[in-house]
Amino acid sequence: MNDLNILSSSLEKIKAYILANSDTSTKILDYQTPSALSKVIPFDIAQKGVSENEFLDLLDKYLEYSVKTGNKQFLNQLYAGFNLPAFIGEVFSVLTNTSMYTYEVAPVATCIETEMIRLMNSYTGYTKGDGIFLSGGSNANLIAMFSARNRLLPDSRIEGYNCNEKLKAFVNENAHYSFGTAANLLGIGTKNLVKVKADNEGRMLPAALEKAIRQAIDQGEKPFFVAATCATTMMGAYDPIDAIADVTEKYGLWLHADGAFGGSLLLSEKHRHLMQGIERSDSFTWDPHKLMNIPLICSALLVKKAGTLQKNITDINTDYIYHDIDEMDDLGKKSIQCGRRVDAVKLWFAWKYFGLEGYRDRIDNLINMAEYVEEIVKSHPQLRLHSKRQSFAVCFQYIPKKKTNVNDFNLAVREALRKTGKSNVNFGYNGSDLVIRFVAANADLNKADIDRFFTYFISEAQKLENA
Numbered sequence: 001m002n003d004l005n006i007l008s009s010s011l012e013k014i015k016a017y018i019l020a021n022s023d024t025s026t027k028i029l030d031y032q033t034p035s036a037l038s039k040v041i042p043f044d045i046a047q048k049g050v051s052e053n054e055f056l057d058l059l060d061k062y063l064e065y066s067v068k069t070g071n072k073q074f075l076n077q078l079y080a081g082f083n084l085p086a087f088i089g090e091v092f093s094v095l096t097n098t099s100m101y102t103y104e105v106a107p108v109a110t111c112i113e114t115e116m117i118r119l120m121n122s123y124t125g126y127t128k129g130d131g132i133f134l135s136g137g138s139n140a141n142l143i144a145m146f147s148a149r150n151r152l153l154p155d156s157r158i159e160g161y162n163c164n165e166k167l168k169a170f171v172n173e174n175a176h177y178s179f180g181t182a183a184n185l186l187g188i189g190t191k192n193l194v195k196v197k198a199d200n201e202g203r204m205l206p207a208a209l210e211k212a213i214r215q216a217i218d219q220g221e222k223p224f225f226v227a228a229t230c231a232t233t234m235m236g237a238y239d240p241i242d243a244i245a246d247v248t249e250k251y252g253l254w255l256h257a258d259g260a261f262g263g264s265l266l267l268s269e270k271h272r273h274l275m276q277g278i279e280r281s282d283s284f285t286w287d288p289h290k291l292m293n294i295p296l297i298c299s300a301l302l303v304k305k306a307g308t309l310q311k312n313i314t315d316i317n318t319d320y321i322y323h324d325i326d327e328m329d330d331l332g333k334k335s336i337q338c339g340r341r342v343d344a345v346k347l348w349f350a351w352k353y354f355g356l357e358g359y360r361d362r363i364d365n366l367i368n369m370a371e372y373v374e375e376i377v378k379s380h381p382q383l384r385l386h387s388k389r390q391s392f393a394v395c396f397q398y399i400p401k402k403k404t405n406v407n408d409f410n411l412a413v414r415e416a417l418r419k420t421g422k423s424n425v426n427f428g429y430n431g432s433d434l435v436i437r438f439v440a441a442n443a444d445l446n447k448a449d450i451d452r453f454f455t456y457f458i459s460e461a462q463k464l465e466n467a
C-alpha cells in the first residue's frame with residue numbers, strides 16, 4: 001500500500017464530500033437496516049490487512065452510508081452544520097496529535113485553550129474565572145455538581161461522601177438527563193435530584209424552587225446545588241437566572257447554569273437578555289459543538305472562582321508528568337482526564353475566521369430562522385405550534401383532517417421523512433404530546449432551506465393522510 005496515494009485520494013474524497021454538503025439534491029442519508037448495512041460493509045477485521053483499493057473503497061462506503069450532518073436538511077440534533085475553519089482546525093489538531101495535559105507537550109494549544117477560556121468568561125462576566133475544555137456538556141454538568149459537593153464537604157475528597165449527609169440537588173423538571181447521571185455517579189443518588197416544576201413555556205418556577213428547598217431543609221436534608229438551564233433540550237426554554245440566583249444566594253447554594261445547548265446565546269447582543277444574571281452563577285456549561293457549529297466534541301465548563309477546579313479535582317501533584325518548569329500552568333491539573341483531546345484549537349480557528357461580530361451574527365441568524373419556522377407553523381392551517389417559541393427550538397404538530405391519533409400520526413410522518421433521506425428532524429414529548437422539534441442549529445440556514453424542509457414534511461404528511 002502506498003500511504004501517499006491513500007492520502008491524496010482521501011483529500012479528494014474530503015473535498016467532494018464538502019462540496020456535496022451544499023448541493024440541495026444530495027440526500028442526507030441512504031437509509032439501510034443494520035443487517036443490510038453489514039452486507040455492504042465488511043465490519044469484521046481479518047488476519048491480513050486490506051489492499052489499497054479495498055481501503056479506499058471502505059472510505060467511500062463509510063461516507064456513503066453515514067448521515068450527512070453538514071447538509072442543511074440535517075435538523076435532527078442540537079448540533080448541525082459544517083464549519084470549514086473549525087474542520088480545518090480539527091484536522092490540524094489531529095495532525096499534531098498533542099495531548100492537553102502539559103505546556104511541555106502542547107505549548108500552542110495550551111495558550112489557545114487559556115485564551116478561549118478567558119474570552120468565554122468575558123461573556124459570562126466571570127472576571128476572576130477559570131475553566132476547562134472537557135468531553136461534553138454532560139461531563140461539564142457532572143464536574144459542576146462535583147465542585148459544588150466538594151465546596152460544601154471538602155473532606156469528601158479524602159474520606160469519601162457520606163450519604164447520611166443527605167445532599168439535595170435541584171433542577172428544572174425539563175433539565176437534561178445528565179444531572180441524573182451526575183447524582184448517580186457522585187453517590188448522591190437520583191432520588192435526591194429534585195425536579196422543580198416549570199411554567200407552560202418550560203421555565204423553572206423560582207417560587208417552586210424555594211418551596212422545594214425549604215421542604216428539604218425541614219426534612220433535615222442539605223440542599224447544595226441548583227442548576228438553571230439555558231435552553232432546555234426540547235423547548236429551548238431559558239430559566240430566569242436572576243430570580244433563581246436570589247434564591248440560591250439566600251440559602252447559600254451553588255448555582256450552576258447549563259448552557260450546553262443555548263449558552264452561545266451570550267454572543268448575541270440582541271438576545272442575551274434571556275440569560276440576565278448569568279454572572280451570578282458559580283459555574284457554566286457551554287458547548288460550542290452545538291450552536292457554534294464546531295465539530296464534536298467542543299465543550300467547556302467555566303467556573304466563577306479561579307482555583308475551584310484544581311482544588312476540587314486534583315491538587316495532588318504527580319511529578320512524573322507535571323514538572324512545573326514552564327511559565328504557564330499545566331492545564332491537565334484542572335481536568336479529571338489525563339490524556340485530553342485538543343478541542344479548543346478548532347474553536348479558536350473558527351472564532352479567528354468569523355471574528356466576534358461574525359459569531360454574533362451567526363447566532364442572531366439562528367434566532368431569525370427559528371422565528372421564520374414559527375411564522376410558517378402559525379400560518380399553516382394544519383400545523384399547530386405546541387408551545388410558545390423562546391429561542392432556537394420550535395415544537396409543533398401536524399393535525400390531520402381525518403380523526404386519528406395525533407401522536408401516532410406525527411411519529412409516522414417523521415419516520416417516513418427520515419427514510420426518504422431528504423430531511424431529518426427529531427421528535428420528543430411535551431407532556432403526553434408527541435411533538436416535532438425543529439432546531440435552528442446550523443448557522444448557515446436560510447429561508448429557502450426551511451421552505452424546503454416544510455415542503456418535504458408536509459408532502460409526507462399529506463401522503464399519509466390520503467393513504
Ligand SMILES: Cc1ncc(COP(=O)(O)O)c(C=O)c1O
Nearest residue numbers: 078136137138176231233260261
Ligand atoms: C440542556 C443540555 N444540557 C446538556 C446536554 C449534554 O450535552 P453533551 O451532548 O455535550 O453531553 C444537552 C445535550 O443535548 C442539553 O441539551
